[in-house]
Amino acid sequence: xxxxxxxxxxxxxxxxLQYCNWNRKxxxxxxxxxxxxxxxxxxxxxxxxxxxxxxxxxxKLFNENSDxxxxxxNFTDIQKAHQEKKTAIFFGFQNCSPIEDxxxxxxxxxxxxxxxxxxxxxxxSLLATGCYEKNDSGVTNFGREAIAEMNRxxxxxxxxxxxxxxxxxxxxxxxxxxxxxxxxxxFWHSAKRNxxxxxxxxxxxxxxxxxxxxxxxxxxxxxxCTLESFCEMAxxxxxxxxxxxxxxxxxxxxxxPDSVVxxxxxxxxxxxxxxxxxxxxxxxxxxxxxxxxxxRGFENLEVGLKNVGFSSDETKGxxxxxxxxxxxxx
Amino acid sequence: xxxxxxxxxxxxxxxxLQYCNWNRKxxxxxxxxxxxxxxxxxxxxxxxxxxxxxxxxxxKLFNENSDxxxxxxNFTDIQKAHQEKKTAIFFGFQNCSPIEDxxxxxxxxxxxxxxxxxxxxxxxSLLATGCYEKNDSGVTNFGREAIAEMNRxxxxxxxxxxxxxxxxxxxxxxxxxxxxxxxxxxFWHSAKRNxxxxxxxxxxxxxxxxxxxxxxxxxxxxxxCTLESFCEMAxxxxxxxxxxxxxxxxxxxxxxPDSVVxxxxxxxxxxxxxxxxxxxxxxxxxxxxxxxxxxRGFENLEVGLKNVGFSSDETKGxxxxxxxxxxxxx
Numbered sequence: 001x002x003x004x005x006x007x008x009x010x011x012x013x014x015x016x017l018q019y020c021n022w023n024r025k026x027x028x029x030x031x032x033x034x035x036x037x038x039x040x041x042x043x044x045x046x047x048x049x050x051x052x053x054x055x056x057x058x059x060k061l062f063n064e065n066s067d068x069x070x071x072x073x074n075f076t077d078i079q080k081a082h083q084e085k086k087t088a089i090f091f092g093f094q095n096c097s098p099i100e101d102x103x104x105x106x107x108x109x110x111x112x113x114x115x116x117x118x119x120x121x122x123x124x125s126l127l128a129t130g131c132y133e134k135n136d137s138g139v140t141n142f143g144r145e146a147i148a149e150m151n152r153x154x155x156x157x158x159x160x161x162x163x164x165x166x167x168x169x170x171x172x173x174x175x176x177x178x179x180x181x182x183x184x185x186x187f188w189h190s191a192k193r194n195x196x197x198x199x200x201x202x203x204x205x206x207x208x209x210x211x212x213x214x215x216x217x218x219x220x221x222x223x224x225c226t227l228e229s230f231c232e233m234a235x236x237x238x239x240x241x242x243x244x245x246x247x248x249x250x251x252x253x254x255x256x257p258d259s260v261v262x263x264x265x266x267x268x269x270x271x272x273x274x275x276x277x278x279x280x281x282x283x284x285x286x287x288x289x290x291x292x293x294x295x296r297g298f299e300n301l302e303v304g305l306k307n308v309g310f311s312s313d314e315t316k317g318x319x320x321x322x323x324x325x326x327x328x329x330x
Numbered sequence: 331x332x333x334x335x336x337x338x339x340x341x342x343x344x345x346x347l348q349y350c351n352w353n354r355k356x357x358x359x360x361x362x363x364x365x366x367x368x369x370x371x372x373x374x375x376x377x378x379x380x381x382x383x384x385x386x387x388x389x390k391l392f393n394e395n396s397d398x399x400x401x402x403x404n405f406t407d408i409q410k411a412h413q414e415k416k417t418a419i420f421f422g423f424q425n426c427s428p429i430e431d432x433x434x435x436x437x438x439x440x441x442x443x444x445x446x447x448x449x450x451x452x453x454x455s456l457l458a459t460g461c462y463e464k465n466d467s468g469v470t471n472f473g474r475e476a477i478a479e480m481n482r483x484x485x486x487x488x489x490x491x492x493x494x495x496x497x498x499x500x501x502x503x504x505x506x507x508x509x510x511x512x513x514x515x516x517f518w519h520s521a522k523r524n525x526x527x528x529x530x531x532x533x534x535x536x537x538x539x540x541x542x543x544x545x546x547x548x549x550x551x552x553x554x555c556t557l558e559s560f561c562e563m564a565x566x567x568x569x570x571x572x573x574x575x576x577x578x579x580x581x582x583x584x585x586x587p588d589s590v591v592x593x594x595x596x597x598x599x600x601x602x603x604x605x606x607x608x609x610x611x612x613x614x615x616x617x618x619x620x621x622x623x624x625x626r627g628f629e630n631l632e633v634g635l636k637n638v639g640f641s642s643d644e645t646k647g648x649x650x651x652x653x654x655x656x657x658x659x660x
Contacts, residue, residue, distance in 0.1 A: 045431060097431065101375060102598040124456060124470035126599075137467030140454035142599040149601065268432040269456075269472040271479065 012036045012078055012320035015295055016211040017092070017160075017182035017249035021256045022061055026294075027068040027087065029254075033295035036081045036320065037072055037088045037327075039116055039181060039249070044094045045267040048105055051098040055112050058089070071113055074154075075327035092116030092158065092181070094264075096127050099146065106149040115330070116181060117150065118158040119143060119170060122192075122276060123269065128159075128166035131192045132276070136163035139170055151175045154330045160211075160249075164199055177207035177329055182249035184213050185240070188233040189220040193277065197240050204241025209326045211249025212237070212318075214297070216286035217277035218251070227291040231304035234318065243314050247323040248301070254294055258284035342366045342408055342650035345625055346541040347422070347490075347512035347579035351586045352391055356624075357398040357417065359584075363625035366411045366650065367402055367418045367657075369446055369511060369579070374424045375597040378435055381428040385442050388419070401443055404484075405657040422446030422488065422511070424594075426457050429476065436479040445660070446511060447480065448488045449473060449500060452522075452606060453599065458489075458496035461522045462606070466493035469500055481505045484660045490541075490579075494529055507537035507659055512579035514543050515570070518563040519550040523607065527570050534571025539656045541579020542567070542648075544627070546616035547607035548581070557621045561634035564648065573644050577653040578631070584624055588614035 013034045019041035020026045030038060042054045062071055072078065072088030081088040091113040099105040099117075109117070119125060119139070122132035127143035129136040139147065147157055147170060157178040159167040170178055180203060186194040195203075200210060212234060219225035220233070237246060253261070261284060265276035275283055291300040298319055305315040343364045349371035350356045360368060372384045392401055402408065402418030411418040421443040428444075429435040439447070449455060449469070452462035457473035459466040469477065477487055477500060487508040489497040500508055510533060516524040525533075530540060542564060549555035550563070567576060583591070591614060595606035605613055621630040628649055635645045643651075 047430070100377070101427065103601055104598065123472055124454070124467065126454060126456065129467060133467065133470055135467035137454065137459060137463065137465035140463055142453055145600050145602075268434065270475050271433055272475075 010321050010324070011316055012082060012324040013298060014038070014078070014247065014320040014323040015250050015252070015298075016179075016209075016247055016323050017041065017213070018252045018254075018295075019094075019256070020252060020254040021260070023255070024065055024068070026254050027065050029294050029296060030087050031068055031085070033298050035087050035295055035298075037078045037090060037323070039090045039092050041094050042091045042114075043098055044121060044264050045097050048098050048100055048108070051093075051109065051112070058091070062089075072115075073113070075324060078324055078327060090115045094118050094161065095121040096125050096146065101126060101142070103142075103145050103149055106146060106155065107153050110153040110155050114155055116156045116158045116179065118161055119146070119166065120162045121267075122161050122265070128170065129163040130161055131163045133163060136165040138165045139173055144173055147173050148175075156330055161193065164196060167195075167199055168202060171202055171206045171208060177209070177326065178203070179209045179211065179326070181209075181211040182213040182215065182218075182251040183210065184218045185233065185237050187236070189218065191218060191277065193218055200237065200240050204245040207245070207329070209245050209247055209323065210237070210241065211247045211323070213249055213251045214288065214292045215251035215253070216288065219289065223287045223289055225289050227289075227300055227304040228307070231301070231308040234305060235308045235310065238310075238314075243310070244317055244322055244325070246318050247326070248298070248319060250292070250295065252288070252294060253285055256285060261285050340651050340654070341646050342412060342654040343628060344368070344408070344577065344650040344653040345580050345582070345628075346509075346539075346577055346653050347371065347543070348582045348584075348625075349424075349586070350582060350584040351590070353585070354395055354398070356584050357395050359624050359626060360417050361398055361415070363628050365417050365625055365628075367408045367420060367653070369420045369422050371424050372421045372444075373428055374451060374594050375427050378428050378430055378438070381423075381439065381442070388421070392419075402445075403443070405654060408654055408657060420445045424448050424491065425451040426455050426476065431456060431472070433472075433475050433479055436476060436485065437483050440483040440485050444485055446486045446488045446509065448491055449476070449496065450492045451597075452491050452595070458500065459493040460491055461493045463493060466495040468495045469503055474503055477503050478505075486660055491523065494526060497525075497529055498532060501532055501536045501538060507539070507656065508533070509539045509541065509656070511539075511541040512543040512545065512548075512581040513540065514548045515563065515567050517566070519548065521548060521607065523548055530567065530570050534575040537575070537659070539575050539577055539653065540567070540571065541577045541653070543579055543581045544618065544622045545581035545583070546618065549619065553617045553619055555619050557619075557630055557634040558637070561631070561638040564635060565638045565640065568640075568644075573640070574647055574652055574655070576648050577656070578628070578649060580622070580625065582618070582624060583615055586615060591615050
């Protein structure tokens with residue numbers, strides 16, 4: 001009875017992927033959007049020492065904006081954030097470069113706040129294969145060791161940018177549910193970064209989470225994607241995997257200069273330019289759809305999801321409660 | 331006529347892979363063996379900064395043993411060494427870790443003397459797949475970029491520890507001949523590190539070199555391998571690939587403590603112990619065969635190779651001239 005009562009009133013808002021050019025204004029927007037938690041990308045291709053530099057930058061941000069944000073370590077910080085009307089910030093990596101080739105660094109980055117780590121960005125990593133490689137050899141020897149260690153210390157395996165076979169193997173190898181924090185189903189919009197229905201089915205059955213992305217390159221019709229189309233896609237995704245395994249990972253990159261997306265795609269591995277999801281004509285960050293310019297778009301999502309038939313509880317689940325429950329698992 | 335005259339008397343001795351615990355005594359042994367050049371492994375899993383430390387150690391060795399060794403940069407240094415009765419030392423890497431994830435470091439390591447770089451050690455690297463992985467996805471996106479850059483600056487692609495598909499792709503992608511500096515044919519002794527006849531055929535046809543290994547784990551009957559068996563294997567290898575593409579890469583690890591072979595195999599990627607070519611019962615360095623305890627064994631090889639039917643020129647080729655000619659290509 002008590003559990004039912006609590007569940008009834010549980011109403012967390014979580015955006016499980018943002019990579020903004022952080023400043024007070026953005027934290028204020030996230031608060032206006034009632035976000036209790038945000039999983040933020042703190043590094044892409046940085047090594048361990050460079051990650052330490054980012055941690056220092058975040059310490060400054062936490063100090064200067066302590067009325068708006070604080071570092072999140074586990075699900076109780078989401079409850080605390082909700083009570084204090086603040087946003088708990090959870091660190092994540094979009095590549096495994098901070099652990100370099102050292103299994104012992106997994107525990108170190110966890111101590112410093114890392115809670116999500118992608119095994120790959122777009123290319124092959126030491127752990128697995130990225131979705132922009134020609135061939136996918138799956139999880140490597142070091143990858144198996146790293147997943148076991150991530151399971152042990154409590155870092156979620158994130159396969160958002162990984163290739164399919166690698167992702168299926170990660171699901172199988174990991175003793176805890178994994179996440180695809182920011183991607184959409186390929187049935188709706190075919191893109192290297194979007195995921196097959198088979199993969200989503202396996203992910204859902206394993207207890208893993210999909211964070212639906214609002215990044216225009218992952219959306220049907222890009223910037224011109226409609227709210228209706230997005231929410232219809234969510235409904236069809238819920239036919240493939242349980243609605244309880246669906247959340248939001250907006251992939252918002254507010255106020256980032258285009259030089260950043262160039263670096264995200266190229267790192268330092270190529271002498272020629274790689275445009276990733278963009279093109280030579282459109283190399284920069286794409287414009288957000290009008291109904292999701294920033295996290296305040298969660299309000300539009302709430303309306304849109306209900307309009308396509310999701311119940312109030314299901315909608316609350318997608319907009320945060322499902323991620324909250326998932327956070328309890330690590 | 332002049333070329334014939336020079337060729338007739340060309341008689342270089344080259345060991346194209348040693349990883350010893352370097353000291354004056356070993357340099358003296360190499361001189362007693364009349365080695366004009368040695369390709370030495372300077373790093374396995376070290377990153378760029380750690381490679382710089384090794385370069386400093388070598389500067390000290392060069393200074394303290396300038397009557398015996400000097401740094402080799404190209405084939406003319408082999409001629410110089412031969413004239414001065416010294417050994418030219420060429421730097422090589424057994425993993426690509428010193429270039430980290432930065433294409434620009436390829437030129438930097440070349441400037442510091444690197445002339446051979448393995449795209450992988452036993453595991454998956456950012457460039458290709460090692461022979462101890464379950465699956466081989468071939469040369470990666472970064473791998474293609476790195477090979478082009480290695481071709482440009484003059485670093486030989488070495489696939490000694492790589493998996494087969496990766497090796498075949500490297501041969502195809504590289505605009506310059508590649509090398510397998512230290513391995514043997516699998517038809518003679520089946521081991522993860524030894525190479526298939528198909529691969530050796532393709533390697534030879536592409537102008538690439540195979541350095542036959544004297545490391546016991548690569549030998550039929552390990553430490554008890556006979557000189558006759560080894561030289562018979564060389565003769566059968568010369569039926570697969572031209573004798574001009576065969577040399578020696580002894581893989582001598584003189585005076586190394588067993589802690590080093592443990593580190594070579596495990597790096598820092600695993601929390602459990604990996605025994606590589608060894609086993610739990612025999613975790614350390616294996617003993618060399620009695621006829622190749624150190625580089626002075628080249629004398630035995632000369633006798634043995636002639637005994638199985640190689641001509642004087644062919645024998646000279648295998649023992650050094652072939653590598654000398656290969657060094658002209660980069």
